[in-house]
Amino acid sequence: GEDVEQSLFLSVREGDSSVINCTYTDSSSTYLYWxxxxxxxxxxxxxxxxxxxxxxxxxxxxxxxxxxxKHLSLRIADTQTGDSAIYFCAETITSxxxxxxxxxxxxxxxxx
Amino acid sequence: EAQVTQNPRYLITVTGKKLxxxxxxxxxxxxxxxxRQDPGLGLRQIYYSMNVEVTDKGDVPEGYKVSRKxxxxxxxxxxxxxxxxxxxxxCASSLVGQDPLTNYGYTFGSGTRLTVV
Numbered sequence: 580g581e582d583v584e585q586s587l588f589l590s591v592r593e594g595d596s597s598v599i600n601c602t603y604t605d606s607s608s609t610y611l612y613w614x615x616x617x618x619x620x621x622x623x624x625x626x627x628x629x630x631x632x633x634x635x636x637x638x639x640x641x642x643x644x645x646x647x648x649k650h651l652s653l654r655i656a657d658t659q660t661g662d663s664a665i666y667f668c669a670e671t672i673t674s675x676x677x678x679x680x681x682x683x684x685x686x687x688x689x690x691x
Numbered sequence: 692e693a694q695v696t697q698n699p700r701y702l703i704t705v706t707g708k709k710l711x712x713x714x715x716x717x718x719x720x721x722x723x724x725x726x727r728q729d730p731g732l733g734l735r736q737i738y739y740s741m742n743v744e745v746t747d748k749g750d751v752p753e754g755y756k757v758s759r760k761x762x763x764x765x766x767x768x769x770x771x772x773x774x775x776x777x778x779x780x781x782c783a784s785s786l787v788g789q790d791p792l793t794n795y796g797y798t799f800g801s802g803t804r805l806t807v808v
Contacts, residue, residue, distance in 0.1 A: 609789055612796050621781055621799035622734075629791040667734065669797075673789055677722065677741060679797065683733035 583682035585668055590688045597655040599685045601668030604649060608670040611644060613653045616665040616684070625653070625666075655687075663689045693718045697782050697800035704772055704807055712767045712803050714782030720798070721787045723765040724749070725757065727778040728802075734781070740765055741787065772807040779804050 582604045591597045603611070609630050614622040628635045628642045628651075635642045641654040655662055668682040695716045704710055716723065724739040726749075736749030740759040754776055756768040765784075769776060783797040 610795055614797075614799075621801045622783075622797070623799070624794075624796035627794060627796050631791065671795060677787060678739075679724070679736070681726075681734040683731070 583668055583670060583680050585666075585682040585685045587683065588686050588688070590690060591658050592690050593658060593660060595658055597653075597658045597662065597687055597689075599653045599655075599666050599668075599687065601651040601653075601682055602649055603651065603668075603670050603680070605670065605672055605680070606646075606649065607672055607674040609673045610671040611642075611651050612669040612671075613640075613642065613651075614667040614669060614681075616667065618664075622667060658687075658689050660689045660691055663687055693798065695782055695784050695798050695800040697780075697803050700801065700803060702803060702805050704805070706773055706807055707771050710769050710772060710805075712769075712780060712782075712805070714765045714767065714800060715763050716765075716784040716798065717763065718784065718786075718798065719762065720784035721762070723759065723782065723784045724797075725755070725765070725767045726781045726783065727751065727776075728781060729778050737767070737780075772805075774807045777805060777807050 585601050612627040613625045615625050616622045639656045643652045665684040665686050667684045672678045698713050721742050725737040726734045735751045738757040740746045780803045782800040785797045
């Protein structure tokens with residue numbers, strides 16, 4: 580079956596690195612995404628990685644993909660209070676169908 | 692500006708009174724979708740559409756209808772709303788494809804907070 584799992588909460592101190600983890604079950608995922616949701620707002624696409632890549636870096640964000648373990652992580656370097664939000668992992672499955680699957684979201688709290 | 696526009700942002704209605712939440716995108720995206728977000732349950736897909744006149748049920752379609760008569764619009768219809776449909780609703784759109792160099796991520800609307808009393 581298709582499932583994406585994330586831990587619910589993460590708390591870090593300002594200036595530290597945050598690592599948000601995600602596991603997925605469907606090996607036919609084509610793309611994996613990280614979205615950010617700030618309070619009272621919609622989801623905003625942060626970054627994405629194609630399934631044949633292992634790593635993608637974009638400024639303070641680093642995405643690591645371990646296809647063997649079906650594990651995706653998002654590392655935020657030098658975490659700031661403005662990074663406090665809910666982070667959603669998602670995958671797109673394009674074999675036989677075209678479907679997005681979202682995780683339940685990880686609430687990141689950055690302590691000053 | 693590339694965007695997905697949902698209306699209204701907030702809506703309070705009574706049980707059984709038909710309502711429509713509108714969604715429009717200006718990016719010529721093929722794929723459009725409706726989600727509801729509830730505490731502890733994350734995002735659950737209600738309906739999606741791969742293109743004009745093509746719609747399919749998501750994970751929680753009961754009590755909802757959609758239509759896709761034009762590429763840019765994808766309204767969500769609640770024929771007879773009930774209190775268990777009180778939720779935060781999001782419309783989203785994206786391109787469709789498998790090119791590794793293309794971004795197929797969603798653009799989300801700002802959300803519609805619906806309360807059914």
